[in-house]
Amino acid sequence: xxxSYREEVKQLSRDQLAAIDAGQSERVERLVDLSRxxxxxxxxxxxxxxxQMLLRLADPLDAAISVTDLAPIxxxxxxxxxxxxxxxxxxTIQKRSEAPRQLLLVGHYDTVFSATHEFQxxxxxxxxxxxxxxxxxxxxxxxxxxxxxxVLESAPEADQVGWTIIFNPDEELGSLSSxxxxxxxxxxxxxxxxFEPSFPDGNLAGQRKxxxxxxxxxxxxxxxxxRDHHLGxxxxxxxxxxxxxxxxxxxxWPETTINVGYFHGGGPTNIVPDLAVLKLNVxxxxxxxxxxxxxxxxxxxxxxxxxxxxxxxxxxxxxPPKILTPQIEDLLNYAREIGSTLGLDISSKATGGxxxxxxxxxxxxxxxxxxxxxxxxxxSGNEHVYVESxxxxxxxxxxxxxxxxxxxxxxxxxx
Numbered sequence: 001x002x003x004s005y006r007e008e009v010k011q012l013s014r015d016q017l018a019a020i021d022a023g024q025s026e027r028v029e030r031l032v033d034l035s036r037x038x039x040x041x042x043x044x045x046x047x048x049x050x051x052q053m054l055l056r057l058a059d060p061l062d063a064a065i066s067v068t069d070l071a072p073i074x075x076x077x078x079x080x081x082x083x084x085x086x087x088x089x090x091x092t093i094q095k096r097s098e099a100p101r102q103l104l105l106v107g108h109y110d111t112v113f114s115a116t117h118e119f120q121x122x123x124x125x126x127x128x129x130x131x132x133x134x135x136x137x138x139x140x141x142x143x144x145x146x147x148x149x150x151v152l153e154s155a156p157e158a159d160q161v162g163w164t165i166i167f168n169p170d171e172e173l174g175s176l177s178s179x180x181x182x183x184x185x186x187x188x189x190x191x192x193x194x195f196e197p198s199f200p201d202g203n204l205a206g207q208r209k210x211x212x213x214x215x216x217x218x219x220x221x222x223x224x225x226x227r228d229h230h231l232g233x234x235x236x237x238x239x240x241x242x243x244x245x246x247x248x249x250x251x252x253w254p255e256t257t258i259n260v261g262y263f264h265g266g267g268p269t270n271i272v273p274d275l276a277v278l279k280l281n282v283x284x285x286x287x288x289x290x291x292x293x294x295x296x297x298x299x300x301x302x303x304x305x306x307x308x309x310x311x312x313x314x315x316x317x318x319x320p321p322k323i324l325t326p327q328i329e330d331l332l333n334y335a336r337e338i339g340s341t342l343g344l345d346i347s348s349k350a351t352g353g354x355x356x357x358x359x360x361x362x363x364x365x366x367x368x369x370x371x372x373x374x375x376x377x378x379x380s381g382n383e384h385v386y387v388e389s390x391x392x393x394x395x396x397x398x399x400x401x402x403x404x405x406x407x408x409x410x411x412x413x414x415x
Contacts, residue, residue: 009337009408012399016151020398023150024391027143028130030057031390034139035122035132039088041110041172047088050109050139054167055091057146061153063095063165070170070177078264080217080277087177088169092185099162101404101415104189104365105149106182106356107142108171112379119381128386135385141195141372142167144390148397157405164189168356174213174318175356182356183363190413191331191404192360192367193397199349200376202389205369206332206348208322208358209255209283210290214297214315216242218265221308222274232272233308236265239276242304242311246280246297253292255285257352282317283352290317319354320362327366330412335368338399344392366413371397 012020039050055065068091072084088110111134113119122132134140145165152158164185168178175182186192198204218239223232240263249258258280265276284290294317301313322328332348339346357369374389376382403409 011341020391020394027390028387031140032122035135038115039110040114043115047169063093066092073176076215090178091167093165096162101161102189103163104185104192105145105165106194108168110169110172112172129384130387131384136197136373136375137378138372140385144393145195147394151398152401161405182359186360186363186365192365194357194369195372196355196370197372197375198370202374204348205351207324207350209352210317210321211319211354212282212317214280216278216313218276218311220274223272225270234272235276236273238309253289257283319358322358322361331368342395
Protein backbone atom coordinates (compact mmCIF):
# COMPACT_ATOMS: atom_id res chain seq x y z
CA UNK A 1 0.00 0.00 0.00
CA UNK A 2 1.39 3.39 -1.00
CA UNK A 3 1.99 5.97 1.70
CA SER A 4 1.00 9.60 1.15
CA TYR A 5 3.78 12.08 1.83
CA ARG A 6 1.69 15.16 1.15
CA GLU A 7 2.27 16.60 4.62
CA GLU A 8 6.04 16.34 4.16
CA VAL A 9 6.31 17.72 0.64
CA LYS A 10 7.71 21.23 0.75
CA GLN A 11 8.12 23.47 -2.25
CA LEU A 12 11.42 25.03 -3.14
CA SER A 13 11.86 28.58 -1.93
CA ARG A 14 11.32 31.47 -4.29
CA ASP A 15 15.05 32.12 -4.39
CA GLN A 16 15.78 28.50 -5.24
CA LEU A 17 13.19 28.44 -8.01
CA ALA A 18 14.54 31.72 -9.35
CA ALA A 19 18.12 30.42 -9.31
CA ILE A 20 17.16 27.45 -11.46
CA ASP A 21 15.24 29.63 -13.91
CA ALA A 22 18.11 32.10 -14.09
CA GLY A 23 20.49 29.37 -15.23
CA GLN A 24 18.25 28.09 -18.02
CA SER A 25 19.82 30.00 -20.91
CA GLU A 26 23.33 28.90 -19.96
CA ARG A 27 22.19 25.29 -19.56
CA VAL A 28 20.75 25.30 -23.05
CA GLU A 29 23.98 26.77 -24.44
CA ARG A 30 26.04 24.11 -22.69
CA LEU A 31 23.73 21.39 -24.01
CA VAL A 32 24.27 22.64 -27.54
CA ASP A 33 28.02 22.59 -26.93
CA LEU A 34 27.93 19.06 -25.52
CA SER A 35 25.76 17.77 -28.36
CA ARG A 36 28.29 19.01 -30.91
CA UNK A 37 30.93 16.72 -29.41
CA UNK A 38 30.59 13.19 -30.70
CA UNK A 39 30.83 10.87 -27.70
CA UNK A 40 29.82 7.60 -29.28
CA UNK A 41 30.69 4.71 -26.98
CA UNK A 42 33.71 3.74 -29.12
CA UNK A 43 34.97 7.27 -29.84
CA UNK A 44 37.64 7.54 -27.16
CA UNK A 45 38.79 10.99 -28.23
CA UNK A 46 35.28 12.43 -28.19
CA UNK A 47 34.54 10.76 -24.86
CA UNK A 48 37.63 12.34 -23.37
CA UNK A 49 36.69 15.82 -24.59
CA UNK A 50 33.14 15.40 -23.29
CA UNK A 51 34.30 14.24 -19.87
CA GLN A 52 36.66 17.18 -19.48
CA MET A 53 33.83 19.57 -20.28
CA LEU A 54 31.55 17.89 -17.73
CA LEU A 55 34.23 18.07 -15.06
CA ARG A 56 34.66 21.80 -15.72
CA LEU A 57 30.90 22.26 -15.36
CA ALA A 58 31.02 20.38 -12.05
CA ASP A 59 33.96 22.39 -10.72
CA PRO A 60 31.79 25.01 -8.91
CA LEU A 61 30.45 22.22 -6.69
CA ASP A 62 33.88 22.16 -5.01
CA ALA A 63 34.10 18.38 -4.65
CA ALA A 64 36.88 15.81 -4.93
CA ILE A 65 37.29 14.42 -8.45
CA SER A 66 38.95 11.17 -9.50
CA VAL A 67 39.22 9.74 -13.01
CA THR A 68 40.00 6.06 -13.51
CA ASP A 69 40.56 3.65 -16.36
CA LEU A 70 38.09 0.84 -16.98
CA ALA A 71 38.74 -2.66 -18.24
CA PRO A 72 38.12 -3.20 -21.95
CA ILE A 73 35.01 -5.03 -23.07
CA UNK A 74 35.19 -8.34 -24.90
CA UNK A 75 33.36 -8.51 -28.22
CA UNK A 76 32.92 -11.30 -30.76
CA UNK A 77 34.11 -10.64 -34.31
CA UNK A 78 32.54 -12.02 -37.49
CA UNK A 79 35.39 -14.53 -37.60
CA UNK A 80 34.44 -15.72 -34.09
CA UNK A 81 37.47 -14.17 -32.44
CA UNK A 82 37.28 -12.39 -29.09
CA UNK A 83 38.37 -8.79 -29.45
CA UNK A 84 39.20 -6.42 -26.59
CA UNK A 85 37.71 -2.97 -27.11
CA UNK A 86 38.84 0.00 -25.03
CA UNK A 87 36.21 2.18 -23.35
CA UNK A 88 36.35 5.69 -21.97
CA UNK A 89 37.24 6.73 -18.44
CA UNK A 90 35.03 6.70 -15.37
CA UNK A 91 34.86 9.86 -13.28
CA THR A 92 33.83 9.99 -9.63
CA ILE A 93 33.00 13.27 -7.90
CA GLN A 94 32.47 13.07 -4.15
CA LYS A 95 31.60 15.44 -1.32
CA ARG A 96 30.91 14.98 2.41
CA SER A 97 31.40 11.23 2.61
CA GLU A 98 31.00 11.50 6.40
CA ALA A 99 27.46 12.96 6.26
CA PRO A 100 24.61 10.90 7.76
CA ARG A 101 22.76 10.50 4.46
CA GLN A 102 24.49 9.48 1.26
CA LEU A 103 23.19 10.16 -2.26
CA LEU A 104 24.49 8.48 -5.42
CA LEU A 105 23.95 10.27 -8.74
CA VAL A 106 24.66 8.50 -12.02
CA GLY A 107 24.95 9.86 -15.54
CA HIS A 108 26.44 8.29 -18.67
CA TYR A 109 28.18 10.52 -21.16
CA ASP A 110 28.38 8.14 -24.11
CA THR A 111 25.82 8.07 -26.91
CA VAL A 112 24.81 5.48 -29.50
CA PHE A 113 26.00 7.65 -32.40
CA SER A 114 29.42 6.77 -33.82
CA ALA A 115 31.84 9.32 -35.22
CA THR A 116 30.74 8.34 -38.75
CA HIS A 117 27.00 8.47 -38.08
CA GLU A 118 25.13 11.08 -40.11
CA PHE A 119 23.51 12.56 -36.98
CA GLN A 120 26.24 14.78 -35.55
CA UNK A 121 25.04 18.32 -34.91
CA UNK A 122 22.26 19.93 -32.87
CA UNK A 123 19.55 22.00 -34.54
CA UNK A 124 16.33 23.73 -33.52
CA UNK A 125 13.07 22.30 -34.85
CA UNK A 126 11.23 25.08 -33.00
CA UNK A 127 12.09 27.61 -30.32
CA UNK A 128 11.21 25.01 -27.67
CA UNK A 129 12.56 21.79 -29.18
CA UNK A 130 16.27 21.08 -29.65
CA UNK A 131 17.33 18.11 -31.75
CA UNK A 132 20.77 16.60 -31.45
CA UNK A 133 22.80 13.55 -30.49
CA UNK A 134 22.64 13.02 -26.74
CA UNK A 135 20.43 16.02 -25.97
CA UNK A 136 17.99 13.72 -24.18
CA UNK A 137 20.07 10.58 -23.65
CA UNK A 138 21.65 11.84 -21.57
CA UNK A 139 23.72 15.00 -21.78
CA UNK A 140 20.62 17.03 -20.99
CA UNK A 141 20.04 14.84 -17.94
CA UNK A 142 23.56 15.46 -16.64
CA UNK A 143 22.97 19.21 -16.83
CA UNK A 144 19.74 18.72 -14.88
CA UNK A 145 21.70 16.81 -12.24
CA UNK A 146 24.32 19.55 -11.87
CA UNK A 147 21.67 22.28 -11.65
CA UNK A 148 19.83 20.43 -8.90
CA UNK A 149 23.05 19.82 -6.98
CA UNK A 150 23.84 23.53 -7.12
CA VAL A 151 20.57 24.22 -5.32
CA LEU A 152 21.35 21.61 -2.68
CA GLU A 153 24.82 23.04 -2.12
CA SER A 154 23.40 26.51 -1.47
CA ALA A 155 20.86 25.24 1.08
CA PRO A 156 21.38 25.10 4.86
CA GLU A 157 20.44 21.40 4.81
CA ALA A 158 23.40 20.53 2.59
CA ASP A 159 25.60 19.40 5.47
CA GLN A 160 23.18 16.53 6.13
CA VAL A 161 23.91 14.93 2.75
CA GLY A 162 27.05 13.52 1.24
CA TRP A 163 26.92 12.76 -2.43
CA THR A 164 28.79 10.95 -5.16
CA ILE A 165 28.48 11.45 -8.90
CA ILE A 166 29.51 8.70 -11.29
CA PHE A 167 29.98 9.66 -14.93
CA ASN A 168 30.35 6.42 -16.87
CA PRO A 169 31.32 6.05 -20.56
CA ASP A 170 29.79 2.67 -21.43
CA GLU A 171 26.09 2.65 -20.53
CA GLU A 172 25.08 2.29 -24.17
CA LEU A 173 27.26 -0.84 -24.29
CA GLY A 174 25.52 -2.28 -21.24
CA SER A 175 27.81 -0.75 -18.57
CA LEU A 176 29.89 -3.90 -18.77
CA SER A 177 33.08 -2.16 -17.67
CA SER A 178 31.53 0.21 -15.13
CA UNK A 179 29.18 -2.35 -13.51
CA UNK A 180 31.57 -3.16 -10.65
CA UNK A 181 32.05 0.54 -9.86
CA UNK A 182 28.28 1.09 -9.82
CA UNK A 183 27.73 -1.88 -7.51
CA UNK A 184 30.51 -0.81 -5.13
CA UNK A 185 29.13 2.73 -4.91
CA UNK A 186 25.58 1.48 -4.37
CA UNK A 187 26.68 -0.42 -1.28
CA UNK A 188 27.70 2.77 0.57
CA UNK A 189 24.74 5.02 -0.31
CA UNK A 190 21.11 5.31 0.79
CA UNK A 191 19.43 6.71 -2.34
CA UNK A 192 20.20 6.59 -6.04
CA UNK A 193 19.21 9.12 -8.71
CA UNK A 194 19.84 8.31 -12.38
CA PHE A 195 19.30 10.96 -15.02
CA GLU A 196 18.06 9.02 -18.01
CA PRO A 197 15.37 10.87 -19.99
CA SER A 198 11.76 10.48 -18.98
CA PHE A 199 9.34 8.65 -21.24
CA PRO A 200 8.07 10.68 -24.22
CA ASP A 201 4.93 11.46 -22.18
CA GLY A 202 7.06 12.86 -19.33
CA ASN A 203 6.52 9.96 -16.95
CA LEU A 204 8.97 7.84 -14.97
CA ALA A 205 9.91 4.16 -15.10
CA GLY A 206 8.87 1.93 -12.23
CA GLN A 207 9.70 -1.71 -12.81
CA ARG A 208 12.26 -2.56 -15.50
CA LYS A 209 12.96 -5.83 -17.22
CA UNK A 210 16.40 -7.41 -17.15
CA UNK A 211 18.54 -7.72 -20.25
CA UNK A 212 20.99 -10.33 -21.48
CA UNK A 213 23.05 -10.85 -24.62
CA UNK A 214 23.92 -14.28 -26.00
CA UNK A 215 26.31 -15.25 -28.81
CA UNK A 216 26.22 -18.40 -30.92
CA UNK A 217 29.08 -19.69 -33.06
CA UNK A 218 28.34 -22.48 -35.53
CA UNK A 219 31.27 -24.41 -37.02
CA UNK A 220 30.96 -26.84 -39.89
CA UNK A 221 33.15 -28.21 -42.68
CA UNK A 222 34.12 -26.24 -45.78
CA UNK A 223 33.94 -27.94 -49.17
CA UNK A 224 33.58 -27.19 -52.87
CA UNK A 225 29.94 -26.29 -53.48
CA UNK A 226 29.72 -28.37 -56.64
CA ARG A 227 32.24 -31.18 -56.66
CA ASP A 228 32.29 -31.99 -52.94
CA HIS A 229 29.08 -30.51 -51.61
CA HIS A 230 28.22 -33.76 -49.87
CA LEU A 231 31.46 -33.58 -47.87
CA GLY A 232 30.69 -30.14 -46.47
CA UNK A 233 28.73 -29.27 -43.35
CA UNK A 234 26.93 -25.97 -43.80
CA UNK A 235 27.29 -23.76 -40.70
CA UNK A 236 25.06 -21.04 -42.15
CA UNK A 237 22.21 -23.47 -42.85
CA UNK A 238 22.48 -25.06 -39.39
CA UNK A 239 22.57 -21.73 -37.56
CA UNK A 240 19.69 -20.43 -39.69
CA UNK A 241 17.51 -23.33 -38.58
CA UNK A 242 18.50 -22.69 -34.98
CA UNK A 243 17.73 -18.99 -35.45
CA UNK A 244 14.17 -19.81 -36.49
CA UNK A 245 13.74 -21.95 -33.37
CA UNK A 246 15.15 -19.20 -31.18
CA UNK A 247 12.74 -16.64 -32.60
CA UNK A 248 9.87 -19.07 -32.06
CA UNK A 249 10.61 -19.01 -28.31
CA UNK A 250 8.85 -15.64 -28.11
CA UNK A 251 5.66 -16.22 -26.15
CA UNK A 252 7.09 -19.16 -24.21
CA TRP A 253 7.58 -17.16 -21.00
CA PRO A 254 5.37 -14.26 -19.87
CA GLU A 255 6.76 -10.76 -20.49
CA THR A 256 9.87 -12.20 -22.16
CA THR A 257 11.24 -11.25 -25.55
CA ILE A 258 14.02 -12.77 -27.61
CA ASN A 259 15.37 -10.55 -30.35
CA VAL A 260 17.64 -12.04 -33.00
CA GLY A 261 19.71 -8.96 -33.69
CA TYR A 262 22.75 -9.99 -35.73
CA PHE A 263 23.70 -12.81 -38.10
CA HIS A 264 26.90 -13.21 -40.10
CA GLY A 265 28.17 -16.14 -42.08
CA GLY A 266 29.41 -17.43 -45.35
CA GLY A 267 31.36 -15.88 -48.20
CA PRO A 268 31.86 -17.02 -51.82
CA THR A 269 28.81 -18.95 -52.93
CA ASN A 270 30.92 -21.77 -54.38
CA ILE A 271 32.13 -22.76 -50.91
CA VAL A 272 30.10 -24.59 -48.29
CA PRO A 273 30.40 -22.16 -45.35
CA ASP A 274 32.06 -23.53 -42.23
CA LEU A 275 31.41 -20.60 -39.87
CA ALA A 276 28.44 -18.49 -38.82
CA VAL A 277 27.85 -16.09 -35.91
CA LEU A 278 24.57 -15.08 -34.28
CA LYS A 279 23.91 -12.52 -31.52
CA LEU A 280 20.62 -11.97 -29.71
CA ASN A 281 19.15 -9.98 -26.86
CA VAL A 282 16.76 -11.29 -24.21
CA UNK A 283 14.50 -9.22 -21.93
CA UNK A 284 13.10 -10.97 -18.86
CA UNK A 285 10.87 -9.95 -15.92
CA UNK A 286 12.62 -11.89 -13.13
CA UNK A 287 15.60 -14.03 -12.20
CA UNK A 288 13.70 -17.33 -12.47
CA UNK A 289 12.85 -16.60 -16.10
CA UNK A 290 16.47 -15.68 -16.78
CA UNK A 291 17.57 -19.12 -15.56
CA UNK A 292 14.92 -20.87 -17.66
CA UNK A 293 15.84 -18.95 -20.81
CA UNK A 294 19.57 -19.56 -20.34
CA UNK A 295 19.02 -23.31 -19.94
CA UNK A 296 16.80 -23.45 -23.04
CA UNK A 297 19.31 -21.56 -25.20
CA UNK A 298 22.07 -23.96 -24.26
CA UNK A 299 19.85 -26.98 -24.82
CA UNK A 300 18.84 -25.81 -28.29
CA UNK A 301 22.45 -25.13 -29.28
CA UNK A 302 23.40 -28.64 -28.19
CA UNK A 303 20.54 -30.18 -30.18
CA UNK A 304 21.95 -28.70 -33.39
CA UNK A 305 25.50 -29.85 -32.67
CA UNK A 306 25.24 -33.04 -34.77
CA UNK A 307 26.58 -34.50 -38.01
CA UNK A 308 29.77 -32.48 -38.20
CA UNK A 309 28.20 -29.26 -36.91
CA UNK A 310 29.15 -27.79 -33.54
CA UNK A 311 27.40 -24.80 -32.02
CA UNK A 312 28.84 -22.97 -29.03
CA UNK A 313 26.82 -20.50 -26.98
CA UNK A 314 27.87 -18.04 -24.33
CA UNK A 315 26.32 -15.00 -22.71
CA UNK A 316 24.80 -13.67 -19.53
CA UNK A 317 22.31 -11.17 -18.13
CA UNK A 318 24.29 -7.97 -17.62
CA UNK A 319 21.24 -6.01 -16.40
CA PRO A 320 19.23 -7.77 -13.68
CA PRO A 321 15.53 -6.90 -13.53
CA LYS A 322 14.60 -3.84 -11.49
CA ILE A 323 11.72 -4.97 -9.31
CA LEU A 324 9.17 -2.50 -7.98
CA THR A 325 10.04 -2.81 -4.30
CA PRO A 326 8.09 -0.98 -1.58
CA GLN A 327 10.96 1.52 -1.27
CA ILE A 328 10.96 2.32 -4.98
CA GLU A 329 7.18 2.51 -5.04
CA ASP A 330 7.23 5.00 -2.18
CA LEU A 331 9.94 7.04 -3.91
CA LEU A 332 7.81 7.22 -7.05
CA ASN A 333 4.85 8.30 -4.94
CA TYR A 334 6.92 11.04 -3.32
CA ALA A 335 8.25 12.23 -6.69
CA ARG A 336 4.68 12.35 -7.99
CA GLU A 337 3.57 14.53 -5.07
CA ILE A 338 6.59 16.83 -5.38
CA GLY A 339 5.86 17.10 -9.09
CA SER A 340 2.31 18.20 -8.38
CA THR A 341 3.57 21.10 -6.25
CA LEU A 342 5.65 22.18 -9.25
CA GLY A 343 2.80 21.85 -11.73
CA LEU A 344 4.10 18.55 -13.16
CA ASP A 345 1.72 15.64 -13.69
CA ILE A 346 4.02 12.66 -13.14
CA SER A 347 3.13 8.99 -13.19
CA SER A 348 5.12 5.78 -13.60
CA LYS A 349 4.89 2.56 -15.57
CA ALA A 350 6.76 -0.65 -16.20
CA THR A 351 9.12 -0.83 -19.16
CA GLY A 352 11.22 -3.30 -21.10
CA GLY A 353 14.02 -0.76 -21.31
CA UNK A 354 17.04 -0.98 -19.02
CA UNK A 355 19.36 1.52 -17.37
CA UNK A 356 22.01 1.79 -14.69
CA UNK A 357 19.06 1.90 -12.30
CA UNK A 358 18.85 -1.88 -12.87
CA UNK A 359 22.41 -2.26 -11.61
CA UNK A 360 21.87 -0.06 -8.57
CA UNK A 361 18.66 -1.88 -7.61
CA UNK A 362 20.38 -5.25 -7.98
CA UNK A 363 23.04 -4.01 -5.54
CA UNK A 364 20.28 -3.12 -3.06
CA UNK A 365 20.07 0.64 -3.61
CA UNK A 366 16.56 2.14 -3.99
CA UNK A 367 16.64 4.57 -6.89
CA UNK A 368 14.71 6.67 -9.38
CA UNK A 369 16.17 6.46 -12.85
CA UNK A 370 14.23 8.68 -15.28
CA UNK A 371 14.98 12.03 -13.66
CA UNK A 372 16.50 13.57 -16.76
CA UNK A 373 14.91 15.75 -19.41
CA UNK A 374 11.57 15.33 -21.16
CA UNK A 375 12.38 14.43 -24.75
CA UNK A 376 11.88 11.69 -27.30
CA UNK A 377 13.07 9.65 -30.29
CA UNK A 378 16.23 8.64 -28.44
CA UNK A 379 18.68 6.41 -30.32
CA SER A 380 17.48 7.92 -33.61
CA GLY A 381 18.36 10.84 -35.84
CA ASN A 382 15.31 12.64 -34.48
CA GLU A 383 16.40 12.64 -30.83
CA HIS A 384 15.11 15.79 -29.21
CA VAL A 385 14.51 17.57 -25.92
CA TYR A 386 11.85 20.03 -24.83
CA VAL A 387 14.27 22.61 -23.47
CA GLU A 388 11.82 23.99 -20.89
CA SER A 389 11.94 20.60 -19.20
CA UNK A 390 15.54 21.22 -18.16
CA UNK A 391 14.37 23.72 -15.55
CA UNK A 392 11.30 21.68 -14.65
CA UNK A 393 13.31 18.52 -14.03
CA UNK A 394 16.05 20.40 -12.19
CA UNK A 395 13.40 21.70 -9.80
CA UNK A 396 11.99 18.20 -9.30
CA UNK A 397 15.41 16.72 -8.52
CA UNK A 398 16.44 19.64 -6.33
CA UNK A 399 13.26 19.20 -4.29
CA UNK A 400 13.97 15.48 -3.96
CA UNK A 401 17.52 16.18 -2.81
CA UNK A 402 16.40 18.72 -0.23
CA UNK A 403 13.69 16.35 1.01
CA UNK A 404 16.35 13.66 1.39
CA UNK A 405 18.55 16.09 3.34
CA UNK A 406 15.70 17.00 5.69
CA UNK A 407 14.91 13.34 6.38
CA UNK A 408 11.53 13.43 4.62
CA UNK A 409 12.48 10.33 2.60
CA UNK A 410 13.59 8.29 5.60
CA UNK A 411 10.27 6.42 5.73
CA UNK A 412 10.38 5.64 2.02
CA UNK A 413 13.96 4.41 2.26
CA UNK A 414 13.33 2.53 5.52
CA UNK A 415 16.18 4.39 7.21
